[in-house]
Amino acid sequence: MTLQVLFFGLIAALAELLGGCLIYFKRSWPQRAQEMLLALGAGFILALVFIKLIPASIETLGETAALYCMIGFATIHFFEHTIVGHLHFGEETHADVMVSKAASISAFSGLFVHAFFDGFAISVGLHFDFLLGILIFLAVLLHKIPEGLTIGSIVLTSGYSRRGVLLSSGGLALATMLGACSVLIFGQVSEGLIGMGFAFSAGVAMYVGASDLIPEINKSKDRIPPLVVFLGMLLFYVSDRALEAALR
Ligand SMILES: [Zn+2]
Ligand SMILES: [Zn+2]
Known part of the structure:
Protein backbone atom coordinates (compact mmCIF):
# COMPACT_ATOMS: atom_id res chain seq x y z
CA MET A 1 0.00 0.00 0.00
CA THR A 2 2.76 2.44 0.96
CA LEU A 3 4.47 2.14 -2.42
CA GLN A 4 1.16 2.55 -4.25
CA VAL A 5 0.33 5.73 -2.32
CA LEU A 6 3.79 7.19 -2.97
CA PHE A 7 3.45 6.29 -6.66
CA PHE A 8 0.09 8.05 -7.03
CA GLY A 9 1.40 11.00 -4.99
CA LEU A 10 4.41 11.23 -7.32
CA ILE A 11 2.21 11.28 -10.45
CA ALA A 12 0.14 14.14 -8.94
CA ALA A 13 3.33 15.99 -7.96
CA LEU A 14 4.75 15.60 -11.48
CA ALA A 15 1.50 16.99 -12.97
CA GLU A 16 1.98 20.06 -10.76
CA LEU A 17 5.54 20.46 -11.98
CA LEU A 18 4.33 20.03 -15.58
CA GLY A 19 1.92 22.95 -15.06
CA GLY A 20 4.88 25.06 -13.90
CA CYS A 21 7.02 23.94 -16.86
CA LEU A 22 4.27 25.03 -19.28
CA ILE A 23 4.55 28.58 -17.88
CA TYR A 24 8.36 28.32 -17.86
CA PHE A 25 8.41 27.72 -21.61
CA LYS A 26 5.51 29.97 -22.63
CA ARG A 27 4.20 32.91 -20.60
CA SER A 28 0.52 32.57 -21.45
CA TRP A 29 -1.66 29.70 -22.57
CA PRO A 30 -5.05 29.79 -24.30
CA GLN A 31 -7.61 30.96 -21.74
CA ARG A 32 -10.22 28.61 -23.17
CA ALA A 33 -8.14 25.45 -22.63
CA GLN A 34 -7.46 26.49 -19.01
CA GLU A 35 -11.15 27.12 -18.35
CA MET A 36 -12.13 23.75 -19.80
CA LEU A 37 -9.62 21.92 -17.62
CA LEU A 38 -10.75 23.82 -14.49
CA ALA A 39 -14.42 23.10 -15.33
CA LEU A 40 -13.83 19.37 -15.83
CA GLY A 41 -11.87 19.25 -12.56
CA ALA A 42 -14.57 21.16 -10.69
CA GLY A 43 -17.43 18.90 -11.84
CA PHE A 44 -15.40 15.78 -11.10
CA ILE A 45 -14.30 16.76 -7.60
CA LEU A 46 -17.73 18.07 -6.54
CA ALA A 47 -19.50 14.92 -7.75
CA LEU A 48 -16.90 12.91 -5.81
CA VAL A 49 -17.58 14.95 -2.65
CA PHE A 50 -21.37 14.68 -2.79
CA ILE A 51 -21.77 11.13 -4.13
CA LYS A 52 -18.92 9.38 -2.29
CA LEU A 53 -16.90 11.33 0.27
CA ILE A 54 -19.68 12.80 2.41
CA PRO A 55 -21.78 9.59 2.58
CA ALA A 56 -18.66 7.49 3.34
CA SER A 57 -17.58 9.94 6.07
CA ILE A 58 -21.00 9.84 7.75
CA GLU A 59 -21.13 6.08 7.45
CA THR A 60 -17.80 5.85 9.32
CA LEU A 61 -18.11 8.59 11.96
CA GLY A 62 -21.85 9.22 12.19
CA GLU A 63 -23.01 12.79 12.72
CA THR A 64 -19.57 13.98 13.92
CA ALA A 65 -18.31 13.54 10.34
CA ALA A 66 -19.95 16.89 9.53
CA LEU A 67 -17.66 18.62 12.03
CA TYR A 68 -14.47 17.20 10.45
CA CYS A 69 -15.76 18.12 6.96
CA MET A 70 -16.26 21.69 8.13
CA ILE A 71 -12.81 21.80 9.77
CA GLY A 72 -11.28 20.64 6.46
CA PHE A 73 -13.23 23.30 4.56
CA ALA A 74 -12.29 26.00 7.08
CA THR A 75 -8.58 25.03 7.13
CA ILE A 76 -8.17 25.67 3.40
CA HIS A 77 -10.23 28.85 3.63
CA PHE A 78 -7.91 30.04 6.40
CA PHE A 79 -4.67 29.31 4.56
CA GLU A 80 -5.77 30.36 1.05
CA HIS A 81 -7.98 33.36 1.68
CA THR A 82 -7.79 34.57 5.27
CA ILE A 83 -4.07 35.04 5.79
CA VAL A 84 -3.40 35.45 2.05
CA GLY A 85 -4.54 38.66 0.36
CA HIS A 86 -4.90 37.65 -3.28
CA LEU A 87 -5.13 34.10 -4.59
CA HIS A 88 -7.22 32.47 -7.27
CA PHE A 89 -6.82 29.66 -9.74
CA GLY A 90 -5.97 30.21 -13.39
CA GLU A 91 -3.59 32.68 -14.94
CA PHE A 116 -0.05 19.22 1.04
CA PHE A 117 -3.67 18.28 1.67
CA ASP A 118 -4.07 17.13 -1.98
CA GLY A 119 -1.36 14.56 -1.24
CA PHE A 120 -2.81 13.83 2.18
CA ALA A 121 -6.25 13.16 0.64
CA ILE A 122 -4.77 10.64 -1.81
CA SER A 123 -2.97 8.92 1.05
CA VAL A 124 -5.86 8.78 3.51
CA GLY A 125 -8.29 7.90 0.68
CA LEU A 126 -6.29 4.88 -0.47
CA HIS A 127 -6.07 3.69 3.12
CA PHE A 128 -9.75 4.15 3.68
CA ASP A 129 -10.89 2.38 0.51
CA PHE A 130 -8.75 1.61 -2.52
CA LEU A 131 -11.39 2.51 -5.14
CA LEU A 132 -12.26 5.77 -3.38
CA GLY A 133 -8.55 6.55 -3.14
CA ILE A 134 -8.14 6.17 -6.91
CA LEU A 135 -11.12 8.49 -7.48
CA ILE A 136 -9.57 11.07 -5.13
CA PHE A 137 -6.27 10.71 -7.01
CA LEU A 138 -8.08 11.39 -10.33
CA ALA A 139 -9.84 14.43 -8.83
CA VAL A 140 -6.49 15.81 -7.63
CA LEU A 141 -4.75 14.98 -10.92
CA LEU A 142 -7.38 16.86 -12.96
CA HIS A 143 -6.65 20.17 -11.23
CA LYS A 144 -2.88 19.72 -10.73
CA ILE A 145 -1.74 21.07 -14.11
CA PRO A 146 -3.89 24.25 -13.68
CA GLU A 147 -2.51 24.51 -10.12
CA GLY A 148 1.10 24.45 -11.37
CA LEU A 149 0.14 26.95 -14.06
CA THR A 150 -1.44 29.18 -11.40
CA ILE A 151 1.63 29.41 -9.18
CA GLY A 152 3.90 29.84 -12.22
CA SER A 153 1.98 32.84 -13.51
CA ILE A 154 1.68 34.38 -10.01
CA VAL A 155 5.45 34.19 -9.58
CA LEU A 156 6.16 35.72 -13.02
CA THR A 157 3.59 38.51 -12.56
CA SER A 158 5.13 39.49 -9.24
CA GLY A 159 8.51 40.02 -10.85
CA TYR A 160 10.45 36.81 -10.27
CA SER A 161 12.52 35.26 -13.06
CA ARG A 162 11.51 32.08 -14.88
CA ARG A 163 13.74 30.11 -12.50
CA GLY A 164 11.28 31.13 -9.76
CA VAL A 165 8.52 29.43 -11.75
CA LEU A 166 10.32 26.09 -11.59
CA LEU A 167 11.23 26.54 -7.91
CA SER A 168 7.66 27.43 -6.88
CA SER A 169 5.92 24.67 -8.85
CA GLY A 170 8.63 22.28 -7.62
CA GLY A 171 7.86 23.46 -4.07
CA LEU A 172 4.16 22.66 -4.52
CA ALA A 173 5.08 19.28 -6.01
CA LEU A 174 7.16 18.65 -2.89
CA ALA A 175 4.22 19.66 -0.66
CA THR A 176 2.04 17.14 -2.51
CA MET A 177 4.64 14.43 -1.92
CA LEU A 178 4.92 15.40 1.77
CA GLY A 179 1.13 15.00 2.04
CA ALA A 180 1.31 11.61 0.34
CA CYS A 181 4.08 10.61 2.78
CA SER A 182 1.54 10.79 5.62
CA VAL A 183 0.90 7.18 4.56
CA LEU A 184 4.08 6.33 6.47
CA ILE A 185 2.34 7.01 9.79
CA PHE A 186 -1.09 5.64 8.88
CA GLY A 187 0.07 2.11 9.63
CA GLN A 188 0.39 3.12 13.29
CA VAL A 189 -2.82 5.09 13.83
CA SER A 190 -6.30 3.86 14.66
CA GLU A 191 -9.14 3.36 12.20
CA GLY A 192 -11.01 6.19 13.94
CA LEU A 193 -8.21 8.66 13.21
CA ILE A 194 -8.13 7.58 9.55
CA GLY A 195 -11.91 8.18 9.41
CA MET A 196 -11.40 11.69 10.79
CA GLY A 197 -8.65 12.37 8.23
CA PHE A 198 -10.96 11.10 5.50
CA ALA A 199 -13.86 13.36 6.57
CA PHE A 200 -11.41 16.29 6.82
CA SER A 201 -10.28 15.56 3.24
CA ALA A 202 -13.92 15.60 2.11
CA GLY A 203 -14.17 19.19 3.43
CA VAL A 204 -10.88 20.12 1.74
CA ALA A 205 -12.10 18.68 -1.59
CA MET A 206 -15.37 20.58 -1.24
CA TYR A 207 -13.46 23.83 -0.79
CA VAL A 208 -11.21 23.13 -3.77
CA GLY A 209 -14.20 22.41 -6.02
CA ALA A 210 -16.65 25.02 -4.81
CA SER A 211 -14.34 27.90 -3.89
CA ASP A 212 -11.10 27.46 -5.87
CA LEU A 213 -12.42 26.14 -9.17
CA ILE A 214 -16.10 27.11 -9.65
CA PRO A 215 -15.62 30.89 -9.19
CA GLU A 216 -12.91 30.91 -11.88
CA ILE A 217 -15.19 29.12 -14.34
CA ASN A 218 -18.09 31.45 -13.60
CA LYS A 219 -15.94 34.45 -14.58
CA SER A 220 -15.83 33.08 -18.12
CA LYS A 221 -17.16 35.37 -20.86
CA ASP A 222 -19.59 32.76 -22.20
CA ARG A 223 -21.52 29.89 -20.67
CA ILE A 224 -19.61 26.98 -22.21
CA PRO A 225 -17.16 26.40 -19.29
CA PRO A 226 -20.00 26.39 -16.70
CA LEU A 227 -21.70 23.79 -18.92
CA VAL A 228 -18.50 21.70 -18.98
CA VAL A 229 -18.78 21.37 -15.17
CA PHE A 230 -21.64 18.93 -15.83
CA LEU A 231 -19.37 17.03 -18.19
CA GLY A 232 -16.93 16.74 -15.27
CA MET A 233 -19.72 15.25 -13.15
CA LEU A 234 -20.47 12.81 -15.95
CA LEU A 235 -16.78 11.96 -16.21
CA PHE A 236 -16.83 11.17 -12.49
CA TYR A 237 -19.82 8.86 -12.93
CA VAL A 238 -18.20 7.01 -15.86
CA SER A 239 -14.84 6.70 -14.01
CA ASP A 240 -16.59 5.38 -10.91
CA ARG A 241 -18.53 2.76 -12.94
CA ALA A 242 -15.42 1.72 -14.86
CA LEU A 243 -13.31 1.38 -11.68
CA GLU A 244 -16.13 -0.47 -9.93
CA ALA A 245 -16.29 -2.98 -12.81
CA ALA A 246 -12.50 -3.36 -12.95
CA LEU A 247 -11.70 -3.56 -9.23
CA ARG A 248 -14.75 -5.12 -7.56
ZN1 LIG B 1 -5.24 37.81 -9.66
ZN1 LIG C 1 -4.88 21.08 -5.53
Whole structure:
Protein backbone atom coordinates (compact mmCIF):
# COMPACT_ATOMS: atom_id res chain seq x y z
CA MET A 1 0.00 0.00 0.00
CA THR A 2 2.76 2.44 0.96
CA LEU A 3 4.47 2.14 -2.42
CA GLN A 4 1.16 2.55 -4.25
CA VAL A 5 0.33 5.73 -2.32
CA LEU A 6 3.79 7.19 -2.97
CA PHE A 7 3.45 6.29 -6.66
CA PHE A 8 0.09 8.05 -7.03
CA GLY A 9 1.40 11.00 -4.99
CA LEU A 10 4.41 11.23 -7.32
CA ILE A 11 2.21 11.28 -10.45
CA ALA A 12 0.14 14.14 -8.94
CA ALA A 13 3.33 15.99 -7.96
CA LEU A 14 4.75 15.60 -11.48
CA ALA A 15 1.50 16.99 -12.97
CA GLU A 16 1.98 20.06 -10.76
CA LEU A 17 5.54 20.46 -11.98
CA LEU A 18 4.33 20.03 -15.58
CA GLY A 19 1.92 22.95 -15.06
CA GLY A 20 4.88 25.06 -13.90
CA CYS A 21 7.02 23.94 -16.86
CA LEU A 22 4.27 25.03 -19.28
CA ILE A 23 4.55 28.58 -17.88
CA TYR A 24 8.36 28.32 -17.86
CA PHE A 25 8.41 27.72 -21.61
CA LYS A 26 5.51 29.97 -22.63
CA ARG A 27 4.20 32.91 -20.60
CA SER A 28 0.52 32.57 -21.45
CA TRP A 29 -1.66 29.70 -22.57
CA PRO A 30 -5.05 29.79 -24.30
CA GLN A 31 -7.61 30.96 -21.74
CA ARG A 32 -10.22 28.61 -23.17
CA ALA A 33 -8.14 25.45 -22.63
CA GLN A 34 -7.46 26.49 -19.01
CA GLU A 35 -11.15 27.12 -18.35
CA MET A 36 -12.13 23.75 -19.80
CA LEU A 37 -9.62 21.92 -17.62
CA LEU A 38 -10.75 23.82 -14.49
CA ALA A 39 -14.42 23.10 -15.33
CA LEU A 40 -13.83 19.37 -15.83
CA GLY A 41 -11.87 19.25 -12.56
CA ALA A 42 -14.57 21.16 -10.69
CA GLY A 43 -17.43 18.90 -11.84
CA PHE A 44 -15.40 15.78 -11.10
CA ILE A 45 -14.30 16.76 -7.60
CA LEU A 46 -17.73 18.07 -6.54
CA ALA A 47 -19.50 14.92 -7.75
CA LEU A 48 -16.90 12.91 -5.81
CA VAL A 49 -17.58 14.95 -2.65
CA PHE A 50 -21.37 14.68 -2.79
CA ILE A 51 -21.77 11.13 -4.13
CA LYS A 52 -18.92 9.38 -2.29
CA LEU A 53 -16.90 11.33 0.27
CA ILE A 54 -19.68 12.80 2.41
CA PRO A 55 -21.78 9.59 2.58
CA ALA A 56 -18.66 7.49 3.34
CA SER A 57 -17.58 9.94 6.07
CA ILE A 58 -21.00 9.84 7.75
CA GLU A 59 -21.13 6.08 7.45
CA THR A 60 -17.80 5.85 9.32
CA LEU A 61 -18.11 8.59 11.96
CA GLY A 62 -21.85 9.22 12.19
CA GLU A 63 -23.01 12.79 12.72
CA THR A 64 -19.57 13.98 13.92
CA ALA A 65 -18.31 13.54 10.34
CA ALA A 66 -19.95 16.89 9.53
CA LEU A 67 -17.66 18.62 12.03
CA TYR A 68 -14.47 17.20 10.45
CA CYS A 69 -15.76 18.12 6.96
CA MET A 70 -16.26 21.69 8.13
CA ILE A 71 -12.81 21.80 9.77
CA GLY A 72 -11.28 20.64 6.46
CA PHE A 73 -13.23 23.30 4.56
CA ALA A 74 -12.29 26.00 7.08
CA THR A 75 -8.58 25.03 7.13
CA ILE A 76 -8.17 25.67 3.40
CA HIS A 77 -10.23 28.85 3.63
CA PHE A 78 -7.91 30.04 6.40
CA PHE A 79 -4.67 29.31 4.56
CA GLU A 80 -5.77 30.36 1.05
CA HIS A 81 -7.98 33.36 1.68
CA THR A 82 -7.79 34.57 5.27
CA ILE A 83 -4.07 35.04 5.79
CA VAL A 84 -3.40 35.45 2.05
CA GLY A 85 -4.54 38.66 0.36
CA HIS A 86 -4.90 37.65 -3.28
CA LEU A 87 -5.13 34.10 -4.59
CA HIS A 88 -7.22 32.47 -7.27
CA PHE A 89 -6.82 29.66 -9.74
CA GLY A 90 -5.97 30.21 -13.39
CA GLU A 91 -3.59 32.68 -14.94
CA GLU A 92 -2.62 35.66 -12.75
CA THR A 93 -3.71 38.69 -14.74
CA HIS A 94 -3.88 41.28 -11.94
CA ALA A 95 -0.47 42.90 -12.26
CA ASP A 96 -1.83 45.82 -10.21
CA VAL A 97 -2.35 43.53 -7.18
CA MET A 98 0.67 41.24 -7.58
CA VAL A 99 3.02 44.19 -7.25
CA SER A 100 5.42 42.71 -4.73
CA LYS A 101 7.35 39.51 -4.36
CA ALA A 102 5.87 39.27 -0.86
CA ALA A 103 2.37 38.96 -2.38
CA SER A 104 3.48 35.97 -4.42
CA ILE A 105 5.24 34.34 -1.46
CA SER A 106 2.02 34.70 0.50
CA ALA A 107 0.02 33.10 -2.37
CA PHE A 108 2.63 30.34 -2.57
CA SER A 109 2.29 29.53 1.13
CA GLY A 110 -1.51 29.27 0.76
CA LEU A 111 -1.13 26.91 -2.18
CA PHE A 112 1.58 24.97 -0.32
CA VAL A 113 -0.92 24.03 2.40
CA HIS A 114 -3.53 23.22 -0.27
CA ALA A 115 -1.05 20.99 -2.17
CA PHE A 116 -0.05 19.22 1.04
CA PHE A 117 -3.67 18.28 1.67
CA ASP A 118 -4.07 17.13 -1.98
CA GLY A 119 -1.36 14.56 -1.24
CA PHE A 120 -2.81 13.83 2.18
CA ALA A 121 -6.25 13.16 0.64
CA ILE A 122 -4.77 10.64 -1.81
CA SER A 123 -2.97 8.92 1.05
CA VAL A 124 -5.86 8.78 3.51
CA GLY A 125 -8.29 7.90 0.68
CA LEU A 126 -6.29 4.88 -0.47
CA HIS A 127 -6.07 3.69 3.12
CA PHE A 128 -9.75 4.15 3.68
CA ASP A 129 -10.89 2.38 0.51
CA PHE A 130 -8.75 1.61 -2.52
CA LEU A 131 -11.39 2.51 -5.14
CA LEU A 132 -12.26 5.77 -3.38
CA GLY A 133 -8.55 6.55 -3.14
CA ILE A 134 -8.14 6.17 -6.91
CA LEU A 135 -11.12 8.49 -7.48
CA ILE A 136 -9.57 11.07 -5.13
CA PHE A 137 -6.27 10.71 -7.01
CA LEU A 138 -8.08 11.39 -10.33
CA ALA A 139 -9.84 14.43 -8.83
CA VAL A 140 -6.49 15.81 -7.63
CA LEU A 141 -4.75 14.98 -10.92
CA LEU A 142 -7.38 16.86 -12.96
CA HIS A 143 -6.65 20.17 -11.23
CA LYS A 144 -2.88 19.72 -10.73
CA ILE A 145 -1.74 21.07 -14.11
CA PRO A 146 -3.89 24.25 -13.68
CA GLU A 147 -2.51 24.51 -10.12
CA GLY A 148 1.10 24.45 -11.37
CA LEU A 149 0.14 26.95 -14.06
CA THR A 150 -1.44 29.18 -11.40
CA ILE A 151 1.63 29.41 -9.18
CA GLY A 152 3.90 29.84 -12.22
CA SER A 153 1.98 32.84 -13.51
CA ILE A 154 1.68 34.38 -10.01
CA VAL A 155 5.45 34.19 -9.58
CA LEU A 156 6.16 35.72 -13.02
CA THR A 157 3.59 38.51 -12.56
CA SER A 158 5.13 39.49 -9.24
CA GLY A 159 8.51 40.02 -10.85
CA TYR A 160 10.45 36.81 -10.27
CA SER A 161 12.52 35.26 -13.06
CA ARG A 162 11.51 32.08 -14.88
CA ARG A 163 13.74 30.11 -12.50
CA GLY A 164 11.28 31.13 -9.76
CA VAL A 165 8.52 29.43 -11.75
CA LEU A 166 10.32 26.09 -11.59
CA LEU A 167 11.23 26.54 -7.91
CA SER A 168 7.66 27.43 -6.88
CA SER A 169 5.92 24.67 -8.85
CA GLY A 170 8.63 22.28 -7.62
CA GLY A 171 7.86 23.46 -4.07
CA LEU A 172 4.16 22.66 -4.52
CA ALA A 173 5.08 19.28 -6.01
CA LEU A 174 7.16 18.65 -2.89
CA ALA A 175 4.22 19.66 -0.66
CA THR A 176 2.04 17.14 -2.51
CA MET A 177 4.64 14.43 -1.92
CA LEU A 178 4.92 15.40 1.77
CA GLY A 179 1.13 15.00 2.04
CA ALA A 180 1.31 11.61 0.34
CA CYS A 181 4.08 10.61 2.78
CA SER A 182 1.54 10.79 5.62
CA VAL A 183 0.90 7.18 4.56
CA LEU A 184 4.08 6.33 6.47
CA ILE A 185 2.34 7.01 9.79
CA PHE A 186 -1.09 5.64 8.88
CA GLY A 187 0.07 2.11 9.63
CA GLN A 188 0.39 3.12 13.29
CA VAL A 189 -2.82 5.09 13.83
CA SER A 190 -6.30 3.86 14.66
CA GLU A 191 -9.14 3.36 12.20
CA GLY A 192 -11.01 6.19 13.94
CA LEU A 193 -8.21 8.66 13.21
CA ILE A 194 -8.13 7.58 9.55
CA GLY A 195 -11.91 8.18 9.41
CA MET A 196 -11.40 11.69 10.79
CA GLY A 197 -8.65 12.37 8.23
CA PHE A 198 -10.96 11.10 5.50
CA ALA A 199 -13.86 13.36 6.57
CA PHE A 200 -11.41 16.29 6.82
CA SER A 201 -10.28 15.56 3.24
CA ALA A 202 -13.92 15.60 2.11
CA GLY A 203 -14.17 19.19 3.43
CA VAL A 204 -10.88 20.12 1.74
CA ALA A 205 -12.10 18.68 -1.59
CA MET A 206 -15.37 20.58 -1.24
CA TYR A 207 -13.46 23.83 -0.79
CA VAL A 208 -11.21 23.13 -3.77
CA GLY A 209 -14.20 22.41 -6.02
CA ALA A 210 -16.65 25.02 -4.81
CA SER A 211 -14.34 27.90 -3.89
CA ASP A 212 -11.10 27.46 -5.87
CA LEU A 213 -12.42 26.14 -9.17
CA ILE A 214 -16.10 27.11 -9.65
CA PRO A 215 -15.62 30.89 -9.19
CA GLU A 216 -12.91 30.91 -11.88
CA ILE A 217 -15.19 29.12 -14.34
CA ASN A 218 -18.09 31.45 -13.60
CA LYS A 219 -15.94 34.45 -14.58
CA SER A 220 -15.83 33.08 -18.12
CA LYS A 221 -17.16 35.37 -20.86
CA ASP A 222 -19.59 32.76 -22.20
CA ARG A 223 -21.52 29.89 -20.67
CA ILE A 224 -19.61 26.98 -22.21
CA PRO A 225 -17.16 26.40 -19.29
CA PRO A 226 -20.00 26.39 -16.70
CA LEU A 227 -21.70 23.79 -18.92
CA VAL A 228 -18.50 21.70 -18.98
CA VAL A 229 -18.78 21.37 -15.17
CA PHE A 230 -21.64 18.93 -15.83
CA LEU A 231 -19.37 17.03 -18.19
CA GLY A 232 -16.93 16.74 -15.27
CA MET A 233 -19.72 15.25 -13.15
CA LEU A 234 -20.47 12.81 -15.95
CA LEU A 235 -16.78 11.96 -16.21
CA PHE A 236 -16.83 11.17 -12.49
CA TYR A 237 -19.82 8.86 -12.93
CA VAL A 238 -18.20 7.01 -15.86
CA SER A 239 -14.84 6.70 -14.01
CA ASP A 240 -16.59 5.38 -10.91
CA ARG A 241 -18.53 2.76 -12.94
CA ALA A 242 -15.42 1.72 -14.86
CA LEU A 243 -13.31 1.38 -11.68
CA GLU A 244 -16.13 -0.47 -9.93
CA ALA A 245 -16.29 -2.98 -12.81
CA ALA A 246 -12.50 -3.36 -12.95
CA LEU A 247 -11.70 -3.56 -9.23
CA ARG A 248 -14.75 -5.12 -7.56
ZN1 LIG B 1 -5.24 37.81 -9.66
ZN1 LIG C 1 -4.88 21.08 -5.53
